[in-house]
Amino acid sequence: MAATTETVLGVFAHVDTTVRALEELRAKGYHDLTVYTPVPVHEIEDVLERDRPVSRVRIFALLGGLVGLASAWILTAWTSLQWSLFVGGKPPIGLPVSPPYVVIMFEMMVLFGGVATVIGMVVLGRLPRLRPSPSFDPRFTNDRFGVAVHCTPGRGSSVRDILRAAGADEVRA
Amino acid sequence: MTTKAGVGALGILLLAVLIFLAVSSWSRQPAVAARPSSQPINFPHNTHVQTYKIDCQYCHADARRSEYAGLPSVQRCLGCHKIVATDKPEIKKLTEYGAKAEPIPWTRVYKLPEFTYFPHKAHVQFGVRCQTCHGAVETMTTVSAHTGPTLTNDLLNVAGFRVAPPPLSMGWCVDCHREQNATRSAHAPLDCVACHH
Amino acid sequence: MSTVTERHARAAGTQAVTPTYGDVNRDVLATLRTPGSLYFAWMCIVGLLLTCFFLAWGYQIFVGMGAAGKRTPQMWAMYITTFVFWIGIGHAGTLISAILYLFRARWRTSIYRGAEAMTIFAVMTAGLFPLIHAGRMWFAYFLLPYPNQRYLWPNFKSPLVWDVFAISTYLSISTVFFIVGLIPDIAALRDASTGWRRRIYAMLSLGWEGSDGQWRHYRRAYGLLAAFATPLVLSVHSVVSWDFAMALVPGWHSTLFAPFFVDGAIFSGFAMVLILILPMRYFFNLHTYLTDRHLDAMAKLILVTGLVLTYFYACELFTSWYSGDHIEKASLFWRLSSTYWWALATMYFCNCVSPLILFWKRARTSPVILYIVSILVLIGMWFERFNIIVPSLGHDFYPYTWGIYVPTVTDSTIIIGSFAWFFLLFLAFIKVMPSLSVVEVKETLPAPMRDAAHGSHH
């Protein structure tokens, strides 16, 4: 992979310059970009999100929630039927669902849904990664913005020009 | 890389489950199963049952009429052993007890928790064979019990397998009661308080 | 910390010197510097109380529940009181971080981290009480649904089992929420620290880098979590309230309880937040981030919830009078007039009267007044639960067993100890994790622009 592409990194101090650089690059047809920011920035997202689908995390959430709901329903109903005990004049189960069990179902839905969401985030966000990616710079978690451009070998120089033109404080491979 | 962290997390989780189950099953251990060696007289069940074809209830005479199966009185043992095999060392011990008019301090093998009420009478009269609960006593020299909930059993349960519960554990009793009610239209109680009162 | 810096900071605050991203990192990370002797002094006191707590609990387990002052008819007393109290405290955190997040209330950003930590620790404290309270706590695992060779399962009709699910869910979700929020900050921490600290933070940050890909899933996930957490916040205390509402006891058996408890929870939760935030603001000199705006906002919330609570009290009195049910009325009258009247009076004063001062704008921004009000509110809310449990049980259906509950050394020690447990956790937290959200505080700041023209178009 390293053989087929080369990566150029531009470090910016300001949002507007970063945005400008991104606009340029996209205009020039560079789409394989990684942008590092200390905080999520609308301007930058607006540029990047144009041609990307919405994050698939929500599917995880939905499935998780449904699984929780179903499993809670099964758990409560099935276990009640193990001994079918009357308590307080209430039969073991009511159909389709005994009112008291709704609470359990709700809680399990939230639990499973929440956990699934996080799993989704971890998986989709390629976390955890134990070694920082080559183009990462510690300042990106503080007050600097980074734009890493992955381009075919040889195109690097032109990318550097774009970045400098846009106003990068620093540009390196 | 992801896998490493995942494996770690899974390991911790598993450990927690193990500890929890260990505690839970420890807290539910029923009878202490005695070691055969610990009996005052080395009584060979197999000889009596197989060789001499003595019925269990000849010695354990209370089983059919009482909560307890009961043990034969020294007198009853001597009933035969006044004449039979009096020269054997074990029998000599017996005769001593008889002579001193002392009870034989048998070590208890089967003992349910005190919060469990088990009447032999009902089971024997219904025709449950002694072996069903006590194992193949006729093949044992001195009886030993292998009972009680086991860790592996709980693990399998948690894993979702409905393994047959170990003998004399509650699930085991319940299984039998349910089965008998279904197959032989018995009236084996399934009320908690039938045994726990 | 000298008052000089304090004053200087106020000045800075008023001159509205907006800090840069760099400043945020610097200031927040500064809170993690090795603590002073005052901090350790606190830790010692807390540790001592905690030891007493464990001794008392051990004693109670050994001799039995008799060690605590429970009796017929008060089979429940201060343990459940304090349990509900802590669950209530645990509300503000997730409320702030989830609901206010969905409402895009920007002022939340600088307080929500502390609040969330408080939530988790409060729930962890509350979680101790069912165990402390159970007569045979070593069998508490009977409440968990797991397959066993007895074929026995918990009773899902029982509000106590609902509790088990509600609270464990709430704890898990809050923790997840908390950790997710922390990840980018830990990353910042990692990049700011060195040596073994760096390695640990590196692991905890899951190698967060803040790439666009990560951010987009992160923000979506965070939104969804907030969406899950919001109904959860409202459900948890409702479920806890059903422990009472589902019972017959006059004074408990009321449909009012769910909203009543939730409101009370938020009320006390915010009081606790203030109690924790104000010293941090003072000692860590965070006036730039915890401005008077924040105090004012929280004070207003306390005021509102306090007024709502007063309304609920009125409803409670009215309904039990209007019900015309002799036993209900007798119970109410006894609570108002007999042995425990003082507890009721304390509650009304602390929860209904004391917050009224916050109508006054100066009070809403004066740390001292806010602090006093918050403490009063906490006392009041503890007594609210006490009044629901002890007097109601003391004079219920059956005159033969009417009786008065008298606390013992053991249960009092355990109650006090629970506070020690909570503060121990919190004190530890503020020294290992950023108690302000680096990322979200930055978000509130204007993004750095080279020429203002571009910056201002948003």
Added chain:
Amino acid sequence: MKRRDFFKIVASTGAAAAAGGCQQATETILPLVVPNEQLVPGVASWFATVCRECPAGCGVLARNRDGRVVKLEGNPDHPVNRGGLCIRGQAGLQGLYHPDRFAGPQRRDGALLKSLSWDDALKALSEKLTAARAAGKGRGVALVTQLETGSLGALMDRWTQALGARPRVSFEPFGHEAIRAANRAAFGREAVPYYAFEDAQVILNFGADWVETWINNVALPAGFARMHAFREGRTGTYVHVEPRQSLTAANADEWIRNAPGTELMVAAALLKLVGGEGGDRGSAAAVAQVDPRQAAEQSGVPYETLTRLAKMLTRAKPSLVIAGGVAGGGPDATALQYVVSLLNAVLGNVGKTVRFGADWAYGKATPYAEVAKVVQAMGAGEIEVLLLGPGVNPAFTLPGGLKAADAIRKVPFVVSFANQPDETTALAHLVLPDTHWLESWGDYSPREGVNGLMQPTMKPIRDSRPVGDVLLSVARTVLGTEEGKGPLPWAGFEPYLRQAWEPLVKGDLAAAQRQGGVWRDVPAAAVGPARAQAVSVAPAKLEGDAGGYALLAYPSLRMYDGRGASRAWLQEAPDPITSVAWDAWVEIATETANALGIARGDVVRVTSPYGAIELAAYPTPTLHPKAVAVPIGHRYAAYHVPRYVGSPATAQNPVALLSGAPEAQSGGVQYLGVRVTLAKTGARRPLAVLQATFDQDHRELARHVELGAAREQALRGRTEAHEAITMYSNQRYPGYRWGMAVDVDACLGCGACVVACIAENNVPVVGKAEAAYGRQVHWLRIERWFEDGRQGEAPNFFMPMFCQHCEVAPCEPVCPVFAAYRTEEGLNGQVYNRCVGTRYCGNNCPYHVRRFNWYNYDFPEPLEVQLNPDVTVRQLGVMEKCTMCIQRIMAGKDHAHRDAKRAVRDGDIQTACQQTCPTQAITFGNLRDDGSAVSKLTSSPRAYQVLDEVGTRPGVSYLKKVVREQGGPATRAKGHA
């Protein structure tokens, strides 16, 4: 968890019997050496014997499991108690297994007693006796016993003759001397006749406490129920005259509170009025000079009431007038009893409701005056050797004025046969512990024609010997005769008994053993017409400060004369009237208490001319302002302190305050003889009062219906109760549905069921402080309620309250682990080993009948031997409650299904409380069987369910108390019909 905490006695098989039944469950099991025919391990066997907790002599059956007696029940075949057993009888087991029981013979060694061997002990005694005889002081040997009507008494008399000792003195503190003297005067027959309560239409009672102790507190209540309970259809009327509302008074349709000491005046006035009503003038002549209006004025009983009573009595055919108890124990006791006899004669009750012939055994007791003489002899140093039989405790039970303890101290050699320490063994030089009556042969005849046989129901658990054997062997040594010869040839008491019974049983003693004795009908003895001589009528003259308060030292339901006090069960079972457990108290009228500024729990010094005691005060609205009342017999056994009562209370027994002088005519003790003064000491000793209030606050817990209405409803039948609306499908009961019915109309609140339940279900004793703090573990409690708006008036309502086994049980759905659940036989099950102890059920039970194990309650050795093997002993931290005796239900089903091969019927299963109830107020049975007694009662118009508006649909129904019109104002009409 410690498993042994859960231990219950398991099969150590019959060998336990051989070993004396004092073995616990061990991991070794012992077979019998020789099989015991009577005992199958694990199967209960029953032995009939006679209860000796008091002189009433009821027949009991002892339930023997694995060689240990674990429960006592009344003997249904016994003509006196007919299956019922009182609270004291139920507690007899705690005497048998008393932790303080002597391990063997004891000899005095300075302050304390040292044990020695039986041989040495017997030798010591024989030497003393020989010495005394040698010194020509044979008359200096005195034998004092309790009332022994049978062989033992006879043997003792032979013994005293053979040794030339003083004639035996058989001492009973409540010997009814006055009744005997009065009947001698009136009818020339010195006897305590048989009072046929069951045949009377109206009973007028001057203070006789027949629910507590008077004559027989099982037989008389049973008779009363037949005469008074609505279910019996007789619906007689009962009027009680006493300055204090005793338990008996609380059950009266009309309780008349007279000034203390004026009973005689009231009785005499009535006699005159009845005479005026056209009774026999001859008897009326005896009270010719009595002025009823003056009597009314002095006694505080309205004249109208007197005339009304007179009418009522004359109209009733037959009626019954009795007197006794403390109110009938004044200096004019005999005069009172005499007037009462005349009243009965005038009313024509003699031979109908007052039957001579089947006389009670009390007639055989030595009058107190004789006892006093012996004591004076002791004081005078005339007694060389004093032998005190089992059951007598003169140092404690004799009036303080007699200074019995000092007198005994003057006796050179005191021998006690008591088997546990008391005030008298503390003075004894030699203690030869007798076997407990449950371990002994013997016989007792409570009434002419009833000969109860006692047999050992288990092996002695302590090294004790029957007093009979001891006397015989000692006598032989002293007289130098060997076995089979001389005046006392018998080897032991048992052979003597067998010989003595031979004429009764004609060789078949076994049959008598099975039945519990032999009985025959005694023809009524005809008595001549009453001999009327003039009675001088004036308020009783009481000794002591004229400004003081009359002291009512009344016999205690629980302690009798003190014999019951060492039983922790009785100490903790609250007194039904005051609801006080453990400590004794002094009842002070509320007015007096307010005047003196005394509050409940203040320690008050009660001073009489003969002594003073300090007791906690108990102000009550139901006492006459000129009187104070203290229960007799409160003391603590050694092991109660400090285990159950932190600091030992000082002397609590009011007899210490009484005059030693016998009542002039009959020679009885004057229990109402002194005035006392009250003084606050400033100290406080809070009482353990278990019932928070007697005011049911309009909650209709105990309901009543006025007699007319009840009759009408009974005819009309039940108006159908509306079905509760529910969103749930109703539960179905495949087999049985167990239920109970409690007839509040029949319950007298005697508390026998409370102790029966404790004994049956291994209920622990928690001690004074814990009980006071609402932590008593009793599954069944007796509640006493006033009618709303009629505080302090009779009748009170007594309700046994226990788990109601609700169909819609509030306790069940809140339990997180199904420890509380509904069985398919309609019980509210409680699974101890599943219970986690959240106590939610305890909060949610509207009746608060669920009990929690706040600690691990221990059963001090050897009391743990008494534990019922069929019932789990609960560990700390678990909830428990009434199970409707599930173990008995299991046994009953087992018997019916397996042995009898049929379904369970009425009578197969009796709960412990139901079994012991003298008035059969409690019924258990199968609600699905319309024929069963419980179904009938449940569907009766009087049936209701406590707190039914809460919608719990209990499986236990209560039947309304039926109140009489007489005496009550018209407001009664509003009775909840």
